[in-house]
Amino acid sequence: MTDDRAKAVQDFYPDDVAHCYGCGRLNPLGLHLQSRREGDEMVARFVPRPEHTALPGFVYGGLVASLIDCHAMGTAAAAAERAQGREIGEGPAPRFVTASLRVDYLAPTPHGPALEVRARAVEVGERKVVVHATVTAGGATTARGEVVAVRMPASMARAR
Amino acid sequence: MTDDRAKAVQDFYPDDVAHCYGCGRLNPLGLHLQSRREGDEMVARFVPRPEHTALPGFVYGGLVASLIDCHAMGTAAAAAERAQGREIGEGPAPRFVTASLRVDYLAPTPHGPALEVRARAVEVGERKVVVHATVTAGGATTARGEVVAVRMPASMARAR
Numbered sequence: 001m002t003d004d005r006a007k008a009v010q011d012f013y014p015d016d017v018a019h020c021y022g023c024g025r026l027n028p029l030g031l032h033l034q035s036r037r038e039g040d041e042m043v044a045r046f047v048p049r050p051e052h053t054a055l056p057g058f059v060y061g062g063l064v065a066s067l068i069d070c071h072a073m074g075t076a077a078a079a080a081e082r083a084q085g086r087e088i089g090e091g092p093a094p095r096f097v098t099a100s101l102r103v104d105y106l107a108p109t110p111h112g113p114a115l116e117v118r119a120r121a122v123e124v125g126e127r128k129v130v131v132h133a134t135v136t137a138g139g140a141t142t143a144r145g146e147v148v149a150v151r152m153p154a155s156m157a158r159a160r
Numbered sequence: 161m162t163d164d165r166a167k168a169v170q171d172f173y174p175d176d177v178a179h180c181y182g183c184g185r186l187n188p189l190g191l192h193l194q195s196r197r198e199g200d201e202m203v204a205r206f207v208p209r210p211e212h213t214a215l216p217g218f219v220y221g222g223l224v225a226s227l228i229d230c231h232a233m234g235t236a237a238a239a240a241e242r243a244q245g246r247e248i249g250e251g252p253a254p255r256f257v258t259a260s261l262r263v264d265y266l267a268p269t270p271h272g273p274a275l276e277v278r279a280r281a282v283e284v285g286e287r288k289v290v291v292h293a294t295v296t297a298g299g300a301t302t303a304r305g306e307v308v309a310v311r312m313p314a315s316m317a318r319a320r
Contacts, residue, residue: 049189101262
């Protein structure tokens with residue numbers, strides 16, 4: 001089980017890059033996904049809203065992709081910190097953005113149970129981190145993701 | 161430009177499979193993406209909501225993935241119909257679901273302009289259709305997608 005007392009990566013994104021619809025704590029209408037460390041893995045849980053349907057009874061695939069995407073960015077941040085000898089919560093979390101996202105939908109995801117997204121960094125470079133992720137619902141793995149995360153380019157910094 | 165008078169695929173999904181968060185006309189809180197034919201391509205336009213941000217000023221990547229996903233299902237439906245000698249609007253549109261989704265984010269997508277999603281079916285089988293898609297914003301292509309669509313399995317039909 002996830003230890004909900006562990007620190008969520010997204011709580012340590014700097015304020016000016018904490019507005020992500022999927023996981024930004026400063027987006028009032030967003031999904032507020034939170035990614036926490038559990039050993040070598042990062043874990044997030046999310047209960048889909050009633051409107052997050054694909055076909056009746058099943059979770060919208062775009063939501064599944066979104067959860068994998070945001071959780072992968074958090075996983076990349078945690079991996080980059082650990083590579084520098086730090087853990088999440090010891091300073092601002094580095095902000096990664098998505099270079100590519102691949103999701104394989106293994107089975108329809110039932111709508112109802114909390115989804116558990118688990119991920120690990122399988123390649124950790126200075127600029128690029130590759131993350132593998134799974135989504136499970138009620139104990140069954142319904143999707144698998146591979147995400148390439150890169151450090152946020154300077155061109156994306158907020159114009160002031 | 162898209163001919164908005166062309167018939168949207170999603171208007172012809174049967175009622176019991178028209179609740180998709182991304183494109184279902186019967187989902188009151190959904191995004192209501194509409195995919196229309198334009199020659200050999202299918203086109204959809206979408207103006208991101210204010211909350212659909214990644215970093216301030218840029219569109220949420222999960223939304224980009226979602227638009228590609230839904231538009232690819234519509235493109236698969238239109239291609240399957242055409243393979244049978246029919247056009248969208250001549251009967252119920254066949255319902256496809258996503259087997260895999262890959263998105264390459266080529267550049268940050270600016271938040272503001274309408275996004276244009278263009279797609280074409282590059283492989284059309286009985287059960288499986290492969291779709292290539294692009295997303296452009298203000299004339300620049302910011303994302304490219306490849307989606308494998310499969311006919312909705314009977315196991316996803318609504319339990320009554």
